[in-house]
Amino acid sequence: MSSRLQLDQLIRADNFIDGAWQPAASGQRFAVTDPATGRTITQVADSGPADARAATDAAARAFPAWRDTLPGERAAVLRRWHAAIVEHADALGQLISLEQGKPLAEGRGEVMYGASYVAWFADEATRIYGDIIPQQQRGKRMSAVKEPVGIVAAITPWNFPLAMIARKIAPALAAGCTVVAKPAEDTPLTALALALLAHEAGVPPGVLNVISASRENTVPAVAEWLADSRVRKITFTGSTPVGKHLARESAGTLKKLSLELGGNAPFIVFDDADIDAAVTGLLAAKFRNGGQTCVCPNRVYVQSGIYTRFADRLATQVAALKVGPATDPASQIGPMINARAIDKIARHVDDAVNQGARVLAGGRRLTELGPNYYAPTVLADATSSMQLSCEETFGPVVPLFRFDSEDDAIRAANDTPFGLASYFYSLDVRRIDRVARQLEAGIVGINEGALASEAAPFGGVKESGYGREGSKYGLDDYLSIKYLCQGGLQ
Ligand code: SIN
Numbered sequence: 001m002s003s004r005l006q007l008d009q010l011i012r013a014d015n016f017i018d019g020a021w022q023p024a025a026s027g028q029r030f031a032v033t034d035p036a037t038g039r040t041i042t043q044v045a046d047s048g049p050a051d052a053r054a055a056t057d058a059a060a061r062a063f064p065a066w067r068d069t070l071p072g073e074r075a076a077v078l079r080r081w082h083a084a085i086v087e088h089a090d091a092l093g094q095l096i097s098l099e100q101g102k103p104l105a106e107g108r109g110e111v112m113y114g115a116s117y118v119a120w121f122a123d124e125a126t127r128i129y130g131d132i133i134p135q136q137q138r139g140k141r142m143s144a145v146k147e148p149v150g151i152v153a154a155i156t157p158w159n160f161p162l163a164m165i166a167r168k169i170a171p172a173l174a175a176g177c178t179v180v181a182k183p184a185e186d187t188p189l190t191a192l193a194l195a196l197l198a199h200e201a202g203v204p205p206g207v208l209n210v211i212s213a214s215r216e217n218t219v220p221a222v223a224e225w226l227a228d229s230r231v232r233k234i235t236f237t238g239s240t241p242v243g244k245h246l247a248r249e250s251a252g253t254l255k256k257l258s259l260e261l262g263g264n265a266p267f268i269v270f271d272d273a274d275i276d277a278a279v280t281g282l283l284a285a286k287f288r289n290g291g292q293t294c295v296c297p298n299r300v301y302v303q304s305g306i307y308t309r310f311a312d313r314l315a316t317q318v319a320a321l322k323v324g325p326a327t328d329p330a331s332q333i334g335p336m337i338n339a340r341a342i343d344k345i346a347r348h349v350d351d352a353v354n355q356g357a358r359v360l361a362g363g364r365r366l367t368e369l370g371p372n373y374y375a376p377t378v379l380a381d382a383t384s385s386m387q388l389s390c391e392e393t394f395g396p397v398v399p400l401f402r403f404d405s406e407d408d409a410i411r412a413a414n415d416t417p418f419g420l421a422s423y424f425y426s427l428d429v430r431r432i433d434r435v436a437r438q439l440e441a442g443i444v445g446i447n448e449g450a451l452a453s454e455a456a457p458f459g460g461v462k463e464s465g466y467g468r469e470g471s472k473y474g475l476d477d478y479l480s481i482k483y484l485c486q487g488g489l490q
Contacts, residue, residue, distance in 0.1 A: 019205025062206025097326035148176035150232035258467025263420030266413035267297035281449030
């Protein structure tokens with residue numbers, strides 16, 4: 001990297017296709033706004049099918065050469081990209097805060113989190129082993145080798161504008177795939193900045209292509225990838241309805257899919273838990289990114305014996321959380337992403353209160369701060385008939401449900417079509433074993449609220465999707481196994 005770029009130099013408004021910046025074929029643009037104020041940051045390319053096709057054409061041209069690079073060569077490129085991301089951690093963190101609304105410290109934290117996947121998969125690139133299969137017949141040798149699946153389309157969400165795309169692109173490139181990517185319409189700037197740094201780090205033209213599209217144009221642009229048989233894999237993080245749509249629409253060309261979809265995470269606190277540790281863990285898990293993560297606890301079940309003590313301690317700490325713009329270093333919770341998000345949060349809280357929930361903290365919009373702020377909220381006496389018990393609120397709201405027995409808690413926790421993350425607090429070793437086995441989720445936090453790690457497999461069960469990101473398993477989704485059988489060896 002020649003010299004460190006400042007925030008304004010990282011902001012790109014065009015698509016990145018075949019190693020070059022280009023406007024949408026239609027010439028259309030749409031506004032990316034600061035969720036704290038509603039002000040336009042810049043106008044980016046509003047891509048359609050022609051741009052999606054141009055990205056696939058570039059990825060197809062680049063694939064044979066990238067596939068044939070040595071794993072060590074791909075690892076070296078990924079290490080340079082990682083170094084460039086870390087070198088720009090401050091500016092990238094500011095960019096995340098600007099377009100997504102995370103407080104600055106969290107924005108920088110996300111940069112390092114996303115970068116950790118790039119470093120991880122740089123190492124994993126050199127560990128893609130196959131197998132020599134023990135001989136079955138004389139004169140025949142059988143083996144299994146792993147090959148890149150081909151062109152990967154990555155479709156990523158707004159809540160982690162850097163980490164989610166990094167943890168899709170890094171394993172794809174490590175495996176020898178080429179990539180076409182479309183970040184969420186709310187937060188395309190960080191993804192475009194990552195493409196800029198990847199290019200400067202030596203990712204060859206066409207190996208990584210990023211296009212932006214408005215909400216309206218996303219469907220036709222992505223439809224182009226879904227129908228194109230050259231695109232061999234879709235990796236998506238986002239809502240379950242969109243995940244199902246992608247699965248249906250890509251069936252025509254039988255693409256490989258990784259779907260990291262919605263959650264409705266339960267957080268169970270048993271009578272025998274360390275209450276202070278449980279409150280601390282819940283604060284960490286629930287208020288990360290203002291409650292806007294797929295793994296945020298959405299339903300908190302507290303056993304009767306400690307319900308009131310737990311609720312009081314939690315409400316005191318939640319009421320003390322500082323809400324404000326991402327640019328204020330004191331802010332712990334920033335604005336929500338947009339008006340739709342804030343309306344959903346308000347709808348969930350109003351519905352719960354109308355059905356008898358008691359507000360212990362928050363419970364209102366903070367319009368004095370701006371259009372998209374909501375007060376961190378604790379609601380007691382939540383019940384299963386409330387909307388927030390079956391839909392992800394995706395905001396800073398903690399509903400507290402009361403339970404009596406372990407069986408009741410597990411039944412309630414599993415009573416959802418989703419199965420991404422779950423959490424529980426208990427100091428009883430036998431209960432820990434029982435509950436961990438029975439929770440229907442891809443991820444279980446046991447006396448721990450902070451689960452994110454590049455070394456761990458991230459993904460869900462049930463309608464939270466399939467596939468795993470990160471860890472030694474994270475490359476499998478980008479590889480296919482080829483069986484070689486060589487005869488005539490006697
Ligand atoms: C997500 O919200 O989808 C990802 C959260 C994480 O990586 O911990």
